[in-house]
Amino acid sequence: MKRVQLVKLAHARSGDKGDASNIGLIALKPAYYPILREKVTSEAVKRHFTGICNGPVERYELPNLCALNFILHGALGGGGTISLRNDAQGKTMSTALLRMEIEIPDNEEL
Amino acid sequence: MKQKEQIRIASGQGYWGDLPQAPYWQASKGQIDYLVMDYLAEVTMSILQKQKSRDVKLGYAKDLLPVMEQVLPFVVEKNVKVITNGGGVNPQACRDAIFEIARRAGIKKLRIGVVYGDDIYGHIDDLLKSGHELRNLDTGAGLATVRDRLQSANVYFGAFPIAEALEKGAQVVLTGRATDTGLTLAPMIHDFGWAESDFDKLAAGIIAGHILECGGQSTGGNFLKDWKSVPDLANIGFPIAEAHADGTVYITKHEGTGGLVSVDTIKEQLLYEIGDPREYITPEVIADFTSIKLEQDGENRVRVCDVKGRPPTNSYKVSAAYSDGYYAIGTLTYGWPDALEKAQAADRIMRQRLSDLGYRYDEFHTEYLGYNSCHGPLSPTPAEINEVVLRVAVKGKDRDAVDAFGRQLVPLVLTGPPTVTGFGAGRPKPQEVVAYWPALISKTAVKPVVEVTDLG
Structure with a gap:
């Protein structure tokens, strides 16, 4: 197995819904979607965002777009208008997720 | 058709x-x-x-x-x-x-x-009285709990x-x-x-x-x-x-x-x-x-x-806003060498001074632009950094405390760690926190009005 950062497998966009951050994760190629689906679980995402996401993580599948949608509750320091963070609306949460590493078989071509 | x-x-x-x-x-x-x-x-x-x-x-x-x-x-x-x-x-x-x-x-x-x-702001009391609680979709609390601080409510x-x-x-x-x-x-x-x-x-x-x-x-x-x-x-x-x-x-x-x-x-x-x-x-x-x-x-x-x-x-979404205290945000820029260490020291000094003066905040948030303001704890610590912006922010119900925070920031330029700049905007002033209140309301409780008028 080899470790690979999600930035090699996916692109993403993020936004806010109150104090929840939504991150859409889109496979760069259709062949990567099953890998994302298997490896990027809500538990793994919750672990990755330790110290940022204080609530549960929900995951939804959009196979038609080869994409997953994550809702990270309690991840924006209170939400868009009351958060003291520079990134109060979680606009850069997309690439924060792309920092995550997953394990894939050595023979998987990227 | x-x-x-x-x-x-x-x-x-x-x-x-x-x-x-x-x-x-x-x-x-x-x-x-x-x-x-x-x-x-x-x-x-x-x-x-x-x-x-x-x-x-x-x-x-x-x-x-x-x-x-x-x-x-x-x-x-x-x-x-x-x-x-x-x-x-x-x-x-x-x-x-x-x-x-x-x-x-x-x-x-x-x-x-x-x-x-x-715009239901004007008859919010009637709605509350007739049993529309307008519970917050995130917290479950009724709108009555923030009624006195309500600033707007729209369907x-x-x-x-x-x-x-x-x-x-x-x-x-x-x-x-x-x-x-x-x-x-x-x-x-x-x-x-x-x-x-x-x-x-x-x-x-x-x-x-x-x-x-x-x-x-x-x-x-x-x-x-x-x-x-x-x-x-x-x-x-x-x-x-x-x-x-x-x-x-x-x-x-x-x-x-x-x-x-x-x-x-x-x-x-x-x-x-x-x-x-x-x-x-x-x-x-x-x-x-x-x-x-x-x-x-x-x-x-x-x-x-x-x-x-x-x-x-059967519901419309309601978006309400209410006043929820004050906040202020300030920044200072620290240059090489030891830019991050200097900014971190300045943050500690400022917190101590405010604490010694007896000020308390609901939230005191520090970030370092150029290092961790986007990805927080996921940001790898850089070996060396050319410059970093210290960004400090506070929030609280006491306007005076938030104002005092602003008065403690700029003095760091001459009473804190060296090679600091970027204070041109001056003292950060307290701003009102406007919090968002999402809720639902029955579609039978409100009715859109459509009116067309010709240029006269």
């Missing part, structure tokens, strides 16, 4: 403060039938409500006026119709201001429609009232709080004669609205994949939905403009700010994002089809 087969709906603004030249570009660089513009963010209404309380002629998006001045000739001469929620909490005053612009431009005939009834109406205004011949439709997606769906209902039970078609219109509602964000703006390959962002073409009566929609942009319309740019926008993709709830329909099919259909043209929808819920 209308007989049109296809219409072109152009997005002109994705939010209040969006690219000011975009509406004129959309009206002038090619043929369109409708120009739709979103001006309202979640707490914009509280700002507008305050403006209206000071002057009964205010309370709408004033930035809309110079835009209307530019696009009215297209309304009158090219039959372009304008739909916008820029009416805010005073769409009637907005209408009068636009009529005034039309008069000055020598325009003789103009019909403007307004949609209101969404999100959808596309049908706007379609009614179009039906009555309005060339410009100004709404209060309306869903962003409804602005785009309304012309389809009007021109294609879609019924309230045409759920798949309504959902297709909603999806088109979701793609258009953030302006350039679907045409190459904020596009992450291959962002360097997006051509000519300086002249970005805002999205245009070419809608067909059967519910098929093509997303495109004007010829000769910059930016990019591809399956990937559309995918990124579709995933923006959604929850459960099978349940995108709007006043007209529940749209299923997992049904959408996307296909590239030539250069800068994407076909969106096969969208499925289900009957809507």
